Amino acid sequence: MTFSPSRLRAARARREMTIKSLSERVGLTARTISSYENGHAESPPEETVKKIASALSYPFSFFFGDEIEEVHVETVSFRSMKKMRARQRDAAIASAQIALLFNNWLEENFELPPHNLPDIRGEDPEAAAMIIREHWQLGVQSIRNMVHLLEAQGIRVFSLFENNKEVDAFSFWHGSTPFVFLNLMKSGERGRFDAAHELGHLLLHKHGAPQGPEAEREADRFASAFLMPESSIRSRSSPFPSLRQIIVMKSSWLVSAAALTRRLKDLGLITEWHYRTLNVEMSKKGFLRHEPEGIEREKSALLNNVLKQLWNKGVTQEQISRELNIPIDDFESLVFSASAGGKRNINVTPKPSLSLIK
Structure with a gap:
């Protein structure tokens, strides 16, 4: 197995840990950790990798294999x-x-x-x-x-x-x-x-x-x-809407009261003064922090269907995370599972349809 510097960099960044703090946890100098991350030193001894894996709560096996693909900040x-x-x-x-x-x-x-x-x-x-x-x-x-x-x-x-x-x-x-x-x-x-x-x-x-x-x-x-397409908004808006009317209207487009109010202002359907008045009222009622008559958070259908198919074949999320050599918590955080309090229950969703290649 070949030690991967990019995997060490990714794991440390994922844990929001500096090179200095990681070096202190594993009893090495910051210069040594930096040299491992940049590939300027020989692969660390197995015991050192075990200490790093423990400090970062990542599997030992994660740090070996192909270099992890880079995602450059300037492209994000x-x-x-x-x-x-x-x-x-x-x-x-x-x-x-x-x-x-x-x-x-x-x-x-x-x-x-x-x-x-x-x-x-x-x-x-x-x-x-x-x-x-x-x-x-x-x-x-x-x-x-x-x-x-x-x-x-x-x-x-x-x-x-x-x-x-x-x-x-x-x-x-x-x-x-x-x-x-x-x-x-x-x-x-x-x-x-x-x-x-x-x-x-x-x-x-x-x-x-x-x-x-x-x-x-x-x-x-x-x-x-x-x-909120312009023609749709114009056909359903009323002159000088009250905040209560805004709250009723927003359910048509499943947007926040603030977003709908801003859209009405941008389209010239309410005046600047009316826009400011509505925002003051929303602020006083706490609607800018807690959405009135809110909707459920949307989740993935594709990932849900993938995990459902795998579950039916006896493949669990823990098995997938082990195959990928990543912590189960990191895996769950990507697939909308963590929003259900970590439960791994999977609901059937009809779209999009997928087929296993193998």
Whole structure:
């Protein structure tokens, strides 16, 4: 077995641990750990790897084998970079590297749908939202489940069960495959907007370019237009709506009261003064922190069906994690299982249909 420096880097980043803190835990110098991570030293002795594995709560076997695929930060579109510390960002990217291991395993064992995303870079966000709706034959009706829609169009969607809300969501292209990661600590409405926001990045900012505040505003505009098409909003809106009317209306598009209010303002259906008044009222009632009449968090249909088929063949999540040489908790955090309190119950979902290759 060959020791893998990139696997050590990924495991340490996943645990949000610095080189110094890891070196202190295993009784080595920071320089020694750095040399192992950069491949500038001979492979560490077996006893040293055991200490590192114990300190990082990763299986000993994880640190051996092929180098783990890199996910470069400049190619990743994060939902909110300004609230995130570098250590949190690196932990999220490390979870994406673990997801790539699992995705490779999935593609070896299942026929997964290819992506169905046209190249519309450079389009105006509002126009891009209508182009992709037409491309996917969605019309202007409400989208009932964003996660299921993305999966059906060949986007790999994984959960990101971080212990913080700073890492909202992120996306990237890996070769010809688009990936989206969603934080499960958000409300159902916020999760849907995050998913649409990341779809905007995948379409408008392929391979992470450009990045920055303007790119985030474009992705927000895309998400708003994609979830709430202008013609649909105009046909159902009423003049000078009250907050109660907003709450009733939002159920048509499964978005937050704040997102719908902003969309009404952007389309000129309410005045700036009315928009501010509604936001003040929502703030006083706590609706900006806790969504009124909220919806359930969306989960993966594709991963659910994969795990159901494997369960029927006697293959458990623990067995998959052992085959991938990753901790079961890290595996569960990717497949939406952790949101159910770690339970590994699997509900049957009809779409998308999958077939085992072997």
